[in-house]
Amino acid sequence: MGGVLYQMRMLCTGRSSMRKVSWAGGTSRPAVPRRSSRNATMWLRLWRRRFALRGVSEPKNSAQLLLAHCLGADTIYGVPEKTLNRSLSGDQQRLFDEMCRKRLQGLPVQYILGEWTFRDIKLRMKPPVLIPRPETEELVGLVLDSLKHVEVGSYQPDPQGVPASGPSLLDAGCGSGAICLSLLHSLPTARAVAVDKSEDAVSLTRLNATSLNLLGRCNVLHMDLTAGLAQRELAALGPFDIVVSNPPYVLSSHLPLLQPEVRWFEDRGALDGGKDGMDVLRVVLTLASEVLKDHGWLFVEVEPRHPELIAQELAEHVWPCLRLVHIYQDLSGKLRFCILRKISQDEEPHGK
Ligand SMILES: C[S@@+](CC[C@H](N)C(=O)[O-])C[C@H]1O[C@@H](n2cnc3c(N)ncnc32)[C@H](O)[C@@H]1O
Numbered sequence: 001m002g003g004v005l006y007q008m009r010m011l012c013t014g015r016s017s018m019r020k021v022s023w024a025g026g027t028s029r030p031a032v033p034r035r036s037s038r039n040a041t042m043w044l045r046l047w048r049r050r051f052a053l054r055g056v057s058e059p060k061n062s063a064q065l066l067l068a069h070c071l072g073a074d075t076i077y078g079v080p081e082k083t084l085n086r087s088l089s090g091d092q093q094r095l096f097d098e099m100c101r102k103r104l105q106g107l108p109v110q111y112i113l114g115e116w117t118f119r120d121i122k123l124r125m126k127p128p129v130l131i132p133r134p135e136t137e138e139l140v141g142l143v144l145d146s147l148k149h150v151e152v153g154s155y156q157p158d159p160q161g162v163p164a165s166g167p168s169l170l171d172a173g174c175g176s177g178a179i180c181l182s183l184l185h186s187l188p189t190a191r192a193v194a195v196d197k198s199e200d201a202v203s204l205t206r207l208n209a210t211s212l213n214l215l216g217r218c219n220v221l222h223m224d225l226t227a228g229l230a231q232r233e234l235a236a237l238g239p240f241d242i243v244v245s246n247p248p249y250v251l252s253s254h255l256p257l258l259q260p261e262v263r264w265f266e267d268r269g270a271l272d273g274g275k276d277g278m279d280v281l282r283v284v285l286t287l288a289s290e291v292l293k294d295h296g297w298l299f300v301e302v303e304p305r306h307p308e309l310i311a312q313e314l315a316e317h318v319w320p321c322l323r324l325v326h327i328y329q330d331l332s333g334k335l336r337f338c339i340l341r342k343i344s345q346d347e348e349p350h351g352k
Contacts, residue, residue, distance in 0.1 A: 040067060040084045043093070044076075047100045054104055057259065063100070065109050070096045074117065106261045118178045121185050121212055125176065128267035129204045132178035135330045136246050139301045139337055140182050142328060143244055146297065146339065147187070166190035167241035170234065170291060172225060172284050173197075175270060177205030177218075179244055184214045191217045193237050197224040198267060225283045231290050238291040246301040247280035249273040277303045285310070285340075289319050294344035298322065304335040321345070 044067050051059030064076035070092045073079045088096060102112045110116040110125045117123075118132045119140060125131060147167065166189030171180035174194035184190055194209075196202050202222045209215040219237070223230050250258065250271045258271070273279055281302060288298040302310070307327045314324055322340045330336035 038088075039086055040071065040079075040088055043067065043088060043096060044084075047096075050100070051103065056103055056106065057261065058109075062103050062109050066099045066103065066112065067096055069113055070099070106264060108261055108265055111265060118176075119182045119186075121182050123176050123178060123181070123208045124204060124211065126200065126204055127265050128270075129198065129201045130175045130266055130270035132176060135336055136178060136301060137182075138328075138330055139244070139246060139299060140179055140186075142337055142339065143183060143242065143297075143299050144186055146299075168238070169193070170238065170240045170243045171195070172243060172245040172287060173201075173247050173270075173280065174205045174220065175201050175246075177208040177220070179246060180218060181205070181208055181212055181214055183244070184217050185212060191219075193219045193221065193234065193240070195221045195223040195225065195230075195234070197222070197226075198269060200267070201270075225280065225287060231287055234287065234291050239293040240291055240296060241293060242297050242299065243284070243288040243292055244299045245281075245284045247273065247284055249277045249281060249301070249303045249306065251275065251277040251303070273303070276305075276309065278306060278309060281306065281310075282313075285313075285319050285322065288340070289321050289342065292342040294342060296342045298338075298340040298342070300338050300340075301336060302338055307335050307338050310338055310340075 044063050047066075048059050048063040051062055056062060068074060068076045068079055070088070071079045071083055076084075099112050103109065107127075108131060110131045111127045114125055115122055116125050116131065119137050123132070166187050169180060169183055169190055169192040171177075171183075171192060171194040174180055174196045175198075177194060180192040180194045184192055194205050196205065199222060202220055205218075205220045206215065209218045209220060221233075223233065225231075248269065248271050250273055252272055252274055254277075255263065255268070255272060262271070273281065281300065284300060285298070288296075292298065307324075311324055313319070314322060321342050321344075323343055324338060325341050326337075326339040327335055328337040328339075
């Protein structure tokens with residue numbers, strides 16, 4: 001699920017009273033600049049202040065991203081200084097106003113913009129499909145780095161370094177398609193199967209795959225991984241070189257602690273990992289045991305207490321053909337990524 005906490009820091013650090021607060025004491029309503037003096041920067045300051053007063057998270061970042069969008073840029077740094085010093089056109093002003101009012105209601109910036117950049121691809125965003133988090137960009141980076149260093153199944157470069165056939169990938173719980181589509185974008189000969197139990201997620205992944213011209217290499221399936229037939233159906237589409245997953249991993253008891261805008265607007269089914277946060281993760285580990293090629297790789301994004309639990313359950317031979325080979329921290333220093341490998345049947349299981 002990734003980085004809910006980090007995401008909260010980035011965009012959702014708002015106070016929980018976002019919906020309740022009205023103009024503080026009636027005296028602190030921000031001054032509206034006089035028409036003659038209103039340039040883009042002034043509108044930016046005005047909305048930033050309104051956001052701050054109303055407890056909207058990341059008020060500065062939010063106002064900057066929305067204004068940049070209205071001015072045709074991805075970030076405020078992409079807007080020329082002279083444009084910031086000029087007045088907004090009527091249309092720009094109306095659009096900025098409309099978007100800022102949505103932000104005032106707590107709607108995440110990504111849903112307001114309707115798009116978000118993930119690594120080097122732009123993805124459409126639609127509530128309630130989970131907004132991809134920065135940690136998940138790191139997860140994709142780990143997959144790509146590993147592919148540089150190891151032979152993965154059929155992914156064997158010819159003497160000129162051109163792979164004869166790319167790796168086959170399974171993205172378990174694809175959401176917006178962030179993981180599988182950015183991998184396919186970076187690996188021109190790879191093919192992927194992407195599955196999600198949410199119809200909204202499946203439609204959004206298909207939409208994103210189509211706009212990125214990747215649908216031809218991405219088979220998007222509406223499937224609940226916990227359903228009896230799912231593993232058999234996926235096994236028939238495999239075996240895969242790589243399974244990658246960012247499953248829901250927030251402990252159910254921690255859900256109320258999530259920032260309000262995460263709880264209000266993002267799909268609970270994308271966040272809730274059950275009592276210990278491992279309900280879907282365990283299903284993914286079992287699935288990987290079934291559908292990976294021998295020596296295939298599983299990359300998972302997890303909650304910081306999960307690597308130890310995974311190691312414990314591996315030691316108890318819950319997944320005898322999987323071996324935990326690496327645990328990585330995310331950029332904030334939290335244990336966040338596990339890399340496992342499937343061993344062949346004639347190899348010694350881990351821990352024996
Ligand atoms: C944390 S989100 C990750 C989405 C996307 N991969 C990303 O990283 O942005 C987890 C996704 O898993 C899906 N999911 C949860 N339980 C599932 C299940 N039993 N079977 C299939 N998909 C599931 C959710 O619908 C959600 O889209």
